[in-house]
Amino acid sequence: MNSKVHLDNMNVHFGSTHAVKSVSLDFPANSVTAIIGPSGCGKSTLLRSINRMHDLVPTARVSGRILLDGTDVYARGVDPVAIRRKIGMVFQKPNPFPAMSIHDNVVAGYKLNNSLKRGETEEIVETSLRRVALWDEVKDRLKSSAMDLSGGQQQRLCIARTIAVQPEVILMDEPCSALDPIATLKIEELVEELKERYTIIIVTHNMQQAARVSDATAFMYMGEMVESGPTKKIFTTPEMKQTEDYITGRFG
């Protein structure tokens, strides 16, 4: 399998806190990789290093290599903005732009960059919304505020907004943790479909979710990558005792 994103001995420090410790991991193209682990173990930190979201945190320091298609995203001369266009991100809490309509939220990436070409807007909006199975629910009220949608719809809108700018990789940081079970199920089905076009890395604290949606699973503990491999293997015959304890819920 060809590797889309590759972490090579990656470390993240916040000041003196060593949040991610020497992680090496491979994310194959067009697959879903789940990152699981107890809260505070560094999952979000690892994820946010990949699209350089830590650039805004003055205390954050990322070392090691993060390769996207073989190119180090932290190499000198690489524009973080260009990286973020290729690596989209969906956040824990749905965060549509409150002042924008549903329609404008979908094309926000273009609008904010003044790069929207006349005539192609409607097509982008419809395709993106269809792809997240939101089109039928909102097609009659595209002009109304995104804040009128339910939490689950807002999150699908955020995914639509992310895929509208045609990324190659989508990072999802506990995208369902603020949603009810039915909305969660919809997002999970969506992830399943999206992997045909995108490489997906999803952080979750919900192990059933990891088991349901992912092809590969990586278990992190206290900043370290304890074990990673095919999801089935991790959940049935883990090699490490810590992994087994965590997935069987025997964790302190």
Next chain:
Amino acid sequence: MKSLTFRHLTNSAVTLLMVLATLTVLTPLALIFIHIIKMGLSSLSLDFFTQIPKPTGESGGGMANGLFGSGLLILMASVIGLPMGVLGAVYLTEFGGGKLASAIRFSADVLAGVPSIITGMVAYALIVVPMKGFSALAGSVALALIMIPIILRTTEEQLKMVPGTLREASLALGVPLWRTSLKVMLPSAAKGVVTGILLAIARIAGETAPLLFTALGNQFWSRKLTEPIAALPLQIFSFAIAPYEDWHKLAWAGALVLVCIMFALNLGARVMGRQKRYS
């Protein structure tokens, strides 16, 4: 434990004290208002808005040039002060974590505390002396110097209240930080920013001291930025200290108009401030 009646008594006594304190504060304010309205209304006429002051000794005339002058000074001060204040605040919240940002914040706070007559002297030294003459431009700069720290700090406060998740959402879409600041963060804080701007305008609308040796005042019409210009507060001041009954009347009318303008600006700021913000 103290008895119930005692607590009731204490409660009433303290309430009474608070009511008295409130009245003490409100009474002078009400008296000033009532007096200005009474004196102003009896002197206010259409001429006030259309005529310029008559030469000494003649009766009638108005403060049309002062109204226009104040309008122009405020407009020019806003043209200078608004972008500096707002963009400075964007810089502080989005890009400034370092020493420069602290220095800017400190300077803004000091500048906000400087007596306005000193601000006028600064504008005098910066503009009037090199240009060899009093001018509307100098007055505008003096007023802008008063506006900038007010707008800077209120805008910064408002920007800080915008949820960081919006910034992240925009950045994650591949929008550069500067565009994110201007097109996501600033619009989200717009209402509060406008409130701050209105308050800053209200503040400079009544300023007299910084105009004394910058805009200077003018008995006649002037539309040029390079010449001395009339301003409402200046006219009120010079007419009020003049020994003519007629001029005193005009000063009262001017005071009423000025108070009404301030009231409208403050009301506008309140209305803007009360509207729902993003939560």
